[in-house]
Amino acid sequence: MDRRKLAAYLVVVILMVTSVSAGLILFYHGPGSAAVPDEGRTARAWVNVASIPSGTVREADRWGSVETLAGASAGTLSYYRQVAFHQTEATESVVLDGEIWCMMRASAVDAVLLRYSPEVRGPGWNISFECYSPQAGDAFDPSFGTQHIGLTAKLIDRNGTALAAVDLSYGTPDDRYVSLRDVGAGATTVLSNTTIASTTPKGPLEGYAPDRYIVSFQREGGRCVITVLHTSGVMVGQGTVDIPSGWGGPAQLVLSTTSTVLTRRGIDPSVPWSVTTYSGAWIVDNLACRGATAPYPLVGPLYEYAYQGAQVPTAGLPTGAPREGASVTIGGTPAPFNATTGRYEADLGFEAGWGKKVRCSVELDGVTVEDNISLTMVAVAEHARVSEWWNGWDWVSVFGLDDCAGPDSALTVYRGYEHPLTAYSIYQGGSSRQTLTYPYLEIALHNPHDWEGGSIKFWNDAVAQANTGASFLRNNYEYAGRWDAPSNGGQGDTYISMANPGNKATYQQLYALWQAGIRIDGRSSDKVAGSPGNHTQLGSWYDAGGYLGSGAGWYPYRAVDLMDASRSLSWDNPRNWTSAFELVDEVAENHGVLRAYGHPNRAIALPELMHWIDNGKTNYTLENWKATDGEVASYIYGRWSADLSFDAGRSDASTWSYNVSCGGAAAAGYWKVPVTIEIDLGGRAVKDIVVKDGGRTLRMSSGSLADLHGARIMDSGYDIRNGVLYVSGMWSEGSTLSVDLDDHSPVLDLGPETPMIMRAD
Structure with a gap:
């Protein structure tokens, strides 16, 4: 099985570590098998449950919960239940899509990011959290200067006295580490001199949250056992700290940062005054408090595509022995364990809809988890299916113009082409009526466009600028294009496409634009340092195989993946045919979307290639649907x-x-x-x-x-x-x-044709 397929079916991580009380092994639990309703159309949904045991469970330790933030609204900045978020001029902690985005846009020293104040129900406890850096690997060139993005987890009592701390950091080579501090003794132990890449397993049936660290503080007698694991299968390290007699017990887990954020001026010689800020972030999720010997449940997947009437695919890795006592529901329906597939399964009434949020609950030895699964139920019919792309074409092309004054600019630049156009408007010009003339046009957004400051924007500024951009279009136009026109049955004033917020943006800007109505955007993150996230966490049409074969960064399995849709072909400057066509060919071969674009007052520097994309193919087997951004997202x-x-x-x-x-x-x-x-x-x-x-x-x-x-x-x-x-x-x-x-029609010759390929030069 190749790595991409393995990632698509990944359901359990097996970690074996040494603990004071027992070895820790992640495995599945659950009795029984799933029952099928007698009538009606159904789709079988599933939940994967892995756990980290902590030895034999004591009765007094059967309590606890995991804070998944599943009910927190995007943009939450103050508090959610037992978690309080803190902001400074340099840092922000904000809930985005059920996770806490802790971002550093300037250097900071011991800046508090959040405080978790759990309910501790017994003398034995285990307090933990999950975190990962939103970059697949380190892209910091040390010749640029020092970059250090730190996250510190400190356990304190009611008097504010710290017991122990774990420090994690990524950045330039000397600033990648995981360490443990005994605060009272003033001792530091380096657990690792590197940080592990947070790859994201995604596939056509299911996808998971990025690999992450699990940091736990467990009371065992008079000592606190601190363990750092990584869900890729690595035991990072473990240590113990003696609990002083005067320490008042755990009151809060405090996450803070000490970071050095790199800035560089004049990278682009055309704008020597510009400043690039290499802002960074840590993503925090699943804060938990439970009894000391209670197991820690890990629940997934993040999304799944359940085909009507189909059986659940078998887990790609060993599942371990079923165990009595686990209780799982999906959408309120009991989900017994299926020993054949290694998953908890429930048959739900069929309901079409892309990525609907379905609540799942897990209770394991008194520890409860309430979370959401993004569930898409896929209809199945004899002889028929819904085509991947409109009219069954193999791939898609989009022709756009940045920085334009409405339809006028785009129509002028692309004169002589018969391809629908996407006008990324930053100025007013023309009218909505121009979108209705063949080959049609879409009015889209290119505002905000503060590419100098795009990678430092916090939530409130991001929301304000996203709303300003959306208002600009609503105030100057009536509808975005022919499918939005009320005369054609559209709603009017539904502007859903954007070029990008100026080459890169924070995740805050991405989610703020979503709230403002944008459904497809570009370059909201970056493969290299300079933007807090990159293509491995979300995105589409960047890497055909996905980063390290994970599948991430190609097909938009979740709607948010379209908010970082690659714009890979710029015709602003000349480019040799071979390299340009290799890019087009990769998109076509992998059934992707090629978003081509340029700027006003420039001639199209790749006219031969652009006309080849526009025209019907006579020397290439794979044909493209010619679309606008909004048509792609809506299809x-x-x-x-x-x-x-x-x-x-x-x-x-x-x-x-x-x-x-x-x-x-x-x-x-x-x-x-x-x-x-x-x-x-x-x-x-x-x-x-x-x-x-x-x-x-x-x-x-x-x-x-x-x-x-x-x-x-x-x-x-x-x-x-x-x-x-x-x-x-x-x-x-x-x-x-x-x-x-026709019952008597002749059998057609449907034998495979020899594929045609484009000339090499």
């Missing part, structure tokens, strides 16, 4: 939110009938666009196609259902290519699709 939403079922009661040997619906786009902040159903004809010819949608009946035989004739610009209608029927429609609630087939 992905429509694809995963479509409900498709085979209607056996209206079908026979010569007619296949389907029920189809695609709802919820407007409520989720997307446009309602045509979604493509593809049907494998099995070598049979089509006599007629009948679509009933929104009170209209459209037929191929009457011409009311349009023949798309291989169209590459989005529309409704049908296409037949290589023995596959593609039918694109809006699919309002209650829509149906029927295909009449």
Whole structure:
């Protein structure tokens, strides 16, 4: 099994460490097997539960909970239940997507980030948290200067007296370490002289939170055992600290930072006054307090795609023996353990929708976890499926113009092309009516555009500027494009696309733009230092194989991945054909999206390549759908939110009938666009196609259902290519699709063709 596939099915990490009381091994628990409801469409969801035992569980230690922050709103800056967040001019701690984003934009010394004040219910306790640095590896060049991004976890009593502390740091080579401090004795032990990369396992069925450190403080008699593990399978280190007789017991876990943030001036010679700030961050999650010998549960995945009626895939690693006593629910439904797959499973009533938040709960030896899973239920129908891209094309191209004055600028620069355009507007110009003329155009956003200060913005400033940008479009235009136009059934004033906030941005800006209505953005993080995050935590169309084969950074399995969608082809400057085409070919071969762009007052420096992308391919097998950013985002939403079922009661040997619906786009902040159903004809010819949608009946035989004739610009209608029927429609609630087939049609030659490749130079 290759690394990418292994990551996609990763369900348990096995860690073996030495403890005062026992070896710690992560494994699955749970009795029984999942039951299937007798009737109705269902999809089987699953939860993986691993645990870190701490020896034989004492009855007095069967208590505790894990604070997952699942109920905290994005942008929470003050407190949430037992966690209080602290801010300074240099640092900010804010909840983003169920995690605490602790960011440092300037150097700081012992700046408090947060305080966790758990309820300790017995004399034996274990207080822990999880954390990771939001960069896959260290990209800091020491010749630039010193970069040190630190996180300190300190356990204090009610008098503020510290017992022990763990220091973690990443940055330049001498500033990567994990150490343990006995505060009372003034002794420091280095547990590791490096920090471990936080890779992110993502795949087409499930994905997990990035690998992270687990730091725990466990009282064992008169000593505190401090353990640092890493979920990649590494025992980082362990030590003990004697508990002084006068120490008043744990009151708070205090996280703070001592950091040196690197700044450099004049990196870009065209703007020598600009300053690049290499801001950094640590992400903190799952603060927990439990009995000293109670196990620590680890729950996943972060997201999953559950196919209607399908069995849950078997875990990719050994699961260990089932254990009595674990209780798991998914969406309020009991989820017994399935010993065959090594997962807890529950059959839920089928409900279409991309990435719906479903609450899961786990109780293991008195320790409770309440968290969310992003669940997508995927419909399954005979002979048919929802196409990956509109009209069944292999990959997608987007032509955009940055820094433009509305539609006028984009239409001028791209004169001579027949490709839909995305106008990333920073100034007002033109009107929404210009978006309705073939080959169509989308009005998008390029504001905020403070690329000098983009990597230092905290939450409140990010929200203010995101709202200012969205208001700029609403105040100057009526609708973003043809699918948003009220005359075409759109909502109007639904601006969902953005170039980027100026080459890079903090995660605060990313989530603030999401709240302001943006659904696809670019370069909200960076592969190299200079932005707090990078492509391994979220993102799309950066790395075909994903960082270290993890699958991260290519397909947007979660909606937030579109907020860092790669814009990889700039035509501002000349580039040799071979290197430019290699980039295009990687995107096409991996069914991705190529976002090409440039700036006003410049001639397109890659005209041959841009026209090749625009034109129909005569020397290349893989063809592209020509789209705008908003169409891409809205189609992905429509694809995963479509409900498709085979209607056996209206079908026979010569007619296949389907029920189809695609709802919820407007409520989720997307446009309602045509979604493509593809049907494998099995070598049979089509006599007629009948679509009933929104009170209209459209037929191929009457011409009311349009023949798309291989169209590459989005529309409704049908296409037949290589023995596959593609039918694109809006699919309002209650829509149906029927295909009449010729019983005596000859078998088509569907043998594979020799792929054509582009010339090398």
